[in-house]
Structure formats: C-alpha cells, structure tokens
Amino acid sequence: MSAPVIAARGLTKTFGDLTAVAGIDFEVPPGESFGLLGPNGAGKSTTMRMVGAVSSRTAGSLEVLGLDPETHGPEIRSQLGVVPQEDNLDTELRVRDNLIVYGRYFGLPRRTCATRADELLAFAQLEDKARSKVDDLSGGMKRRLTIARALINEPRILMLDEPTTGLDPQARHVLWDRLFRLKERGTTLVLTTHYMDEAEQLCDRLVVVDHGRIMAEGSPAALIREYSTREVVELRFGSDHNATAAQQLEGTAQRIEVLPDRVLLYTDDGEGLLERVAHLGLRPTTSLVRRSSLEDVFLRLTGRSLIE
C-alpha cells in the first residue's frame, strides 16, 4: 500500500486554556476523499490549518507528504491547494489575473500560469468572466474561482474548509459536480463540513469530530450502519406534546430521540412502525419515513444536532 499523504498521531492544539484539538489520530491515503464532519467550533478548521502548515501543533506528530510541517512548511504548501472558509480573492485584480498572480507564488513561469489559468477558468465554468472584476461575480462563482485558484499548482492534496457554506442549493450542486470530477481524476480531497449531505456526496471516508476529539470514523454508509438504523420515522405532535407522545412510543423502536420539534424513531422497518403507531391511537400532525443519514449518526454520538 502506498504511504499516506497525511498521518496524524495524537495531534493536539491548545490556545491558552482552550483545547481546540485534543489528540486526534487519522491517516489519509493518496486519492482518497476524506472529510472532517462536525459542528462549528469542533476543531475542524484548526486541524486544517495544522495540516496546511500554517499553524504549529502543541503536541503529537503530523506528517504531510512524508514531511513535518514545522520544518518543511514551504515544501508541503507547494503541493497543497487551499480553499479557505472565507474567500480571499484579490478584488482589485480581474478574474484571470487572480489565477496568474497566485500561480507565481509557486514559482511557476508566467507562461505556465497563463495556460493553466485558461484551463482552470474552463473547468470552473468561468471562461466568459475572465476579464470581469471579482466583485461582479456571484457567491457561487467566487467559490469556483477560489477552487480554480487552489488548483493552479496542480496540488496533490486539495483542502476545502466548508466549501459550500452560504451558497444556494443550485450553486452547491454545481460546486459538488466540479469537486466530484477532481475526485474522479484522483486528486486527494480533504474537506470540513457541517452539512451531512455534503459529506455523504463527497467523502469516501470521514471522521466525526466534536470538542476537538474524533467520535467515530468510517465511510458514510458504514457509520450509518454502525450508529443508526436503516430507517427513521419522524413524527410531529406539536411542541407541547412531543415528550408525552414519546413516552407512549417507548418500546416501539430500537431507539427514540426527542427533539424540541419532533420525535425520531429508529427502526429497520419504517412503514411497519407507522402502523404500530396508528394502532396505539396516536395521531401525529405529520409523519415521515426516511433513510438514516449522518445527521442521525451525529445525534447518536453527541446527543446534539449538527446545525443548531
């Protein structure tokens, strides 16, 4: 098996009294699409900054491409593409110039930068915006330009911090499609997200992070198999009645979660369970049978919802 591109052991980062990352272990083999899933403040971005060789670790060991970020920051960064949470495009330069200027930071000749800029604009579906000002782009276009910029050095690892936060559903799907293409080409992707649908779409394997610790690790399907049931029944009885209804439902499902607005029943047979609910004489205002998702895994592992 080829050596991992990222290997972290007991990776820790503290800021004064605050422990942002509390000793995590993970490895990413080349070509994998690896995700860090967790709520805001879980330590995902701090982990990304350490892997990106822009923040030093407090303890533990970390190797990226076989090198220590402490001593070989420029070497590691020369092989990374970084898409930050907040766009930091140069709004005083035009779209194409943003790519060219950025390519220069990797020591690429101007001619190479120009050729790649044109290819990447095509990839990001921004060819007709090449001469536009950055501020005239929509949020989704800026995001795609940031991704194009991160690809100018043909990185071995593309790191994306919350790539679709703040985008509308259509823009998200366009972006996912572009990322999926990169994945097909064999680019290693490392991404953080607090959207479970994003993690399910893009990640081969992921770790669920909370309070700076890894709670679980596996492929989305394996995590769902291990920590949830096949199906979930969502019942709404009105916010005042959910808790009482849940007591009456005791024993009908493998597990019951009471949220402020609904009751979740975990089972392998949703329709069958709905019938049993009807036999009990309970009349929910709405009912829904769906497949388990990573949201359910997270709820199970932490007792909290991902998006609060």
Place this chain on the structure above:
Amino acid sequence: MTVVEPMTEAAIRGAERPRRFGALYVAEHQVRSMRAYGWTIVVSAVGSPLIYLLGIGLGLAAFIDQPVASGSAGPVDYVWFVAPALLASAAVGVATEEFTYVVMQGFKWRRIFWGMNASPVSPEQICTGLILSVGARILFTTTAYYALMLAFGAVGNPWAGLAMPLVGLLAGTAFGLPLLAYSASLKEDTGQFAVVQRFIFTPMFLFSGTFYPLDSVPVGLQWIGWISPLWHASELGRDLSYGTTGGWPWWTHLAVLLAMSGIGWVLARRTFVGRLRG
C-alpha cells in the same frame, strides 16, 4: 537507507523557487494591484512637487531675504534649503499611506495576505515583498520629485543630488517600517490611522526643520526633530545638495535612518509571523 517517496521529493523541489524568490512574487502581486490606483500614484508623484515647489520654493522664497543655511560656498538659496525636505516628506507621505490602509486591507478587508500565506511563501516574505513594492512606489515618487527639483533649479549640486531619491526612500522606510509593524498588529481600524496622519505625520512635517532650521525652533520642541526621520533625511539631502557630505553629523543622520528602518523591518516581520501563524 531511507527511501524518499516521490511525493516528498516533488515537495522539496516545489519549494525551491518560492523559498528563494517568494518576496519578489509578493512584490509583483502588490505592484499589479497598484495599477488599480496607478493614476493617483502618477498624479500625486508629479503634482505634489509641482505645487510645493511653485508655492513654497518660488513664492515664499521670494519673501525670505535672510539666508537660513550655508553650504560649502557660503549662504544658499531658500529653495535649496526647503526642496530636499519636501522630497523627504513626500516619501514619508507615501509610506504613511501604503503602510496603514494597505496593510489593513491585506489582513482584514481584502484578506489577500491570508491567500498568500497558504502558498509556499512565508510570512517574512509577505512582509518583505510588501516593503519592496512600497519601496518601488516611493522611489518612483522621489525620482519624479528630484527631476522637478532640477527643472526648478532647486538643487545646488545636481550630481551629488542624484542620491537624493535614495535618501527619500530611506526616510520612507525609517518612518514607514515601524509604522508597518504597528499597522500589522491592529485587528481593526477604529481611527488609529487618522491619528497617525494628524498627530504624528503632520506635527513631524511642521517641526522637523522642514521650512526653517531646527535650531531656530524653541529648545523644548527640538527633540521632535531629533527623533524625526524626516529631519535626518532632510539634513542628508541638504548636505548632498550643498556639497557638504561626509562629516560626522552626516554619518549620524544616515546611521539613525538605517537603524530605524532596520528595527522597523525586524518588528514588522515578527508581527507578520505572529499574525499569520497563530
């Protein structure tokens, strides 16, 4: 023997050029960005000396009969006295502009320093690259200034005076680099830059022996000149123009400007590292 993975080898190769030329790449980017306000740079570089040299050098000088300074060949024209100081203050003015708002832009408003930071270049190179680009703008400004001084006959010794644009650059860095260190440490601008402009730059401009010799200022205020890079640079420039270079005061002025620039550079680099590598 340890086997070096191809990916590790590629990484080591990939950092060779950025490690060497990173600061130049940053400067290249910054100069490209300056094109967005290129006209302002050109108009202010040519317009401001025109106005000052016409207004003060020729207008005000006509009323000043009393010689204010002497060169190697006796008393000198007032315009010879004032022009090197005006050149130096133009350089300090550019430094004040570039090392305040542009720095805040890089860290906060446009966040472009963070983008550079994710590339192979280091925070020290980002800092130095910014200094190089601003240095280029200052040198452009002081060279234009000097050309107009020649046209106005405001230089005693035109050949020695050729070094005056460089003295201006030194004035800009001596004042600008400590300012850069300060600006880089600010998380947001709540009016500090306006304070620098009004309560540091302006008094320095007025009390650094710009328009009259420093020793004609009350003793209690002379210290402003002594700590002012503008005064040291003005004196250096005057010596070049009058042909009186080389004495110990001249070397002292030079040493002060170099020391201020050097200390500012070290502090600025340190601040950039602290900020970008938290």
